[in-house]
Amino acid sequence: MLSLAKRVIQQIIGDKRTLALIIFAPLLLLTLLYFLLGNTTYTPTIAIKENALSPAFVSQLKSEDVKIVDISSSNENANDYLKNHKDVDAVLEVSKLTGANITMFESSVKSGKAMEVIQTAIQNTAKNIIPIAKVNINYVYGNTNDSTFSSLGFVFLGILSFFFVFIISGMALVRERSSGTLERLLMTPIRRRQVILGYSVGYSVFAVIQAILIVLYCIYVLKIHCEGNALWVILVMVLMAISAVVFGAMISIFSHSEFQVVQFIPIVLVPQIFFSGLIPLDTIPYYLGNLCYITPVYYGCTAIKRVMVEGGGFCDIWMFIVALLAYTFILCVLNTLALKKYRKL
Template sequence: MLSIVKRILGQIKNDKRSLGLLLFAPLLVLTLLYFILGNSNYVPQIATYDMSEKFITELQQNAGVIELNEKPEAKNYLEENGIDALIWKDSEGTHIELLEKNSKSATALKAIQDTNKVLQPSQSELLIEYVYETADDNQLDSLSYVFLGVISFFFVFILSGMSFVRERFGQTLERMLMTPISRMDIIGGYTFGYGLLSALQSVVIILFSVYVLHLHVEGSVSLCILVMILMAFSAVSVGALVSIFANNELQMVQFIPVVLIPQIFFSGLIPIDTIPFGLGNLCYFTPIYYGCTSLEMIMIQGKGFMEIWPWLVGSVLFIGVLFIVNVMALKKYRRL
């Protein structure tokens, strides 16, 4: 038994990638969790209409306040100006309108509630309304875009990455590289081949979620399918890139904590604006961000193609860049 232990420890010692992932990958994930889920210095932006000066002065202790001369239409005003809440008062009570339930809205609501308790602890009733709220107020419905995007991306990444590694392990890729076939043709063939299979998986996932699980979709199901297909091709491209630097299936799995887990933080599970130290800007380098943001706009907000096209373009550009990087990375095996 001792000899087996020594052999295993010796193998791990000589495998720098495994040793690094074993020791440093958990530290990387925990550090990201500390920065992203730790204390946020986010200051909510709240617009007020026809509120007392005393209320506004107290509210300014906890939030940025914008005073309005006339009451706007809540949905357009909140979306176009990046405002977290709109508040006004009438005979029924204090009305609060927010876009959707997330940590930003929760921060704004807390600031209003704290102010209301200080000034009128037993008088004014808070009437809270969300612009984007699922009919059943279901937790799965409210986060469906996150689960669909992350689950689909994860399985496609594993499928394509493992398949690429097996192709190399079986020397199929090496034999092709000995022929006049260009690196671009090889990457293109693999990407479109596995991409089409992954696209089929994406269609099945959306149709099953909507028509069997009855997940709420405010917008077009067809647009959801388009977004999922683009995410599938992105996942295939990421899997192909990672597989080039993995020598076996185990090493492919070892990349999951580094490649996939950090992307989950930018899937919409946490509002980007609330991530401190400017780390939210890292979302632009993760394909999951573009896909999940598009799904959120379609499924929760009911947006159409004209509203989500910038994120679709982002997904396409990501696929294109990864395609070029994968072609260049094959130089590791053959220089043309």
């Protein structure tokens, strides 16, 4: 069994590109996501007709972090104006009949930012008259200043690690099948369960290194806030990566070529992303949310969330750890049975 694990490790070290893919590609993607979803210091531009608004509001608006364009002299309606001026994010108009009208080009991060500024300005102007107009928002976990990345980072952490390990282990096993080396090694006195264990151990070594690197990178370089103990996050990530190894092996049973492994990605991997915590599961109709219980990513990501966001300890995540272990064990057994195709013993 150990000689098998040793060989897998040797093979990956000999194949520099695979090594780089396991170790660095997730870090690269996480960095990219950090910039894409991170807090932007974007200053929105808002067009107003200054003379149509109250001076108190205008001065309040100008004191916010925003660029104001005065369009008092323009006759265009808001839609046309926005179409012709792509650098303007929102047009704010006030009429006695309908109240404030905010028109924006499209729903985007930029328009959201503009909206936020206008609402703050309205609240700040009104709070001197009625106190309830000033709204303070609080969350039990996290705060209003959190970027999308820091509030959903835990999801990507889990998915990326799972994804890369899955592909590499699935591909490698399929290659072993098609090249005939699997048949050959089963013609030696090795036991079937030793084959599966050997593989899992070999790939898990890299999966573990990758998991630790990802967690440390996220916490210390990308500064994702981790409420609980990072060691628990690492433990869950490691278990999830190992489950990805056996999951990949499982998929390779049903594939005859590398191409067929790739075909499984949309069916098997993409739904796992849906159930990873990106979407609240209790709002999904027809109890489809319960499908999450068959995806290892759900257990991993939920446990990571409990620790990173809610600051939970072992007591809060032990059931997810048990679930991941059980998942891995069951897949290992199934994989061992599947090898019967090559040797009955």
